[in-house]
Amino acid sequence: xxxxxxxxxxLDERHVRDAAIRWLGLKGYARNRQVAGKGEHGADIRxxxxxxxxxxxxxxxxxxxPRTVENLGARREVAFLLAVxxxxxxxxxxxxxxxxxxxxxxxxxxxxxxxxxxxxxANDLQVLLVDSQGKVRxxxxxxxxxxxxxxxxxxxx
Numbered sequence: 001x002x003x004x005x006x007x008x009x010x011l012d013e014r015h016v017r018d019a020a021i022r023w024l025g026l027k028g029y030a031r032n033r034q035v036a037g038k039g040e041h042g043a044d045i046r047x048x049x050x051x052x053x054x055x056x057x058x059x060x061x062x063x064x065x066p067r068t069v070e071n072l073g074a075r076r077e078v079a080f081l082l083a084v085x086x087x088x089x090x091x092x093x094x095x096x097x098x099x100x101x102x103x104x105x106x107x108x109x110x111x112x113x114x115x116x117x118x119x120x121x122a123n124d125l126q127v128l129l130v131d132s133q134g135k136v137r138x139x140x141x142x143x144x145x146x147x148x149x150x151x152x153x154x155x156x157x
Contacts, residue, residue, distance in 0.1 A: 009132055010062075010063040010064070010065055010066055010104075011062050011063050011104035011105075011106070011130060011131075011132060012062040012063065012065075013044075013060055013061060013062035014062070015062065015130065015134065016060045016061065016062045016102050016103065016104055016130045017035070017044055017045065017058075017060040017062075017102060018134070019102070019128075019130040019134040019135070019136050020045060020058055020060055020100070020102035020128050020130065020136060021033070021035065021045060021047075022134065022136075023128060023136035023138075024045070024047055024056055024058070028049050028050045028051060029047045029048065029049050029050070029056045030047065030050055031047065031048040031049065031050050032046075032047065032048040033045070033046070033047040033048075034046040034047070042090075043057045043058065043059060043086075043087075043090050044058055044059050044060040044102070045057070045058040045060065045100075045102070046058075054096060054097070054098065055095070055097045055098070056097070056098040056099075056100060057087070057090055057097055057098070057099050057100070058099070058100040058101070058102050058128070059083045059086045059087045059090070059100070059101055059102070060083075060101075060102035060103075061079040061080070061082065061083045061101070061102070061103055061104075061107075062079075062104060063075075063076070063079075063104045063106055064076075064079075076106065076107055076110060077110065079103075079107075080103070080107055080110050080111070080114065083101050083103065084101065084115070087099050087100075087101060087125065091123060097124070098124050098126070099123060099124055099125045099126070100125065100126045100127065100128050101125070101126075101127045101128065102127075102128040102130060102136075103127060103128070103129060103130070104129070104130055104131075105129045105130060105131045105132075105137075107127075107129065108129055108139075111127050111129070111139060111144075112139075112143075112144060112147040112148065113148075113151075115127065115144060116144075116148075117141045117142075117144035117145040117147075117148055118141070120140065120141035120144055121141035121145075125141075126138050126139065126140045127139040127140075
């Protein structure tokens with residue numbers, strides 16, 4: 001028997017990226033904005049603060065279309081790990097950049113379990129969780145530390 005296909009709107013990468021760009025603009029990051037197109041190399045979003053020379057570099061991932069992907073959980077896992085790997089390879093030890101992962105809200109539990117708060121603190125990494133309305137909720141290392149309190153490393157795998 002075939003599984004019923006969910007009809008809820010999925011958040012593709014463009015929706016997530018555009019919401020992150022709006023959020024960054026509200027936070028004062030709008031100068032020298034560079035947005036990578038589909039298939040282009042480099043960070044998805046690279047933007048400079050309006051008032052001082054501080055950059056925010058963001059990797060964005062969206063959810064897969066539930067009509068074309070059989071196992072959404074596995075697809076989210078791969079997308080999450082790919083996003084983390086991409087942002088790590090873009091980190092610059094000599095520059096004072098802010099880093100971000102822009103992801104659909106459906107990734108929230110994965111982020112809270114799999115992304116170590118200490119890594120986020122050391123690398124100035126935030127996660128921008130986007131909902132279907134385009135609202136962004138920033139999750140920083142403080143939020144992750146609270147969510148991960150009391151969990152052993154073994155329990156998070």
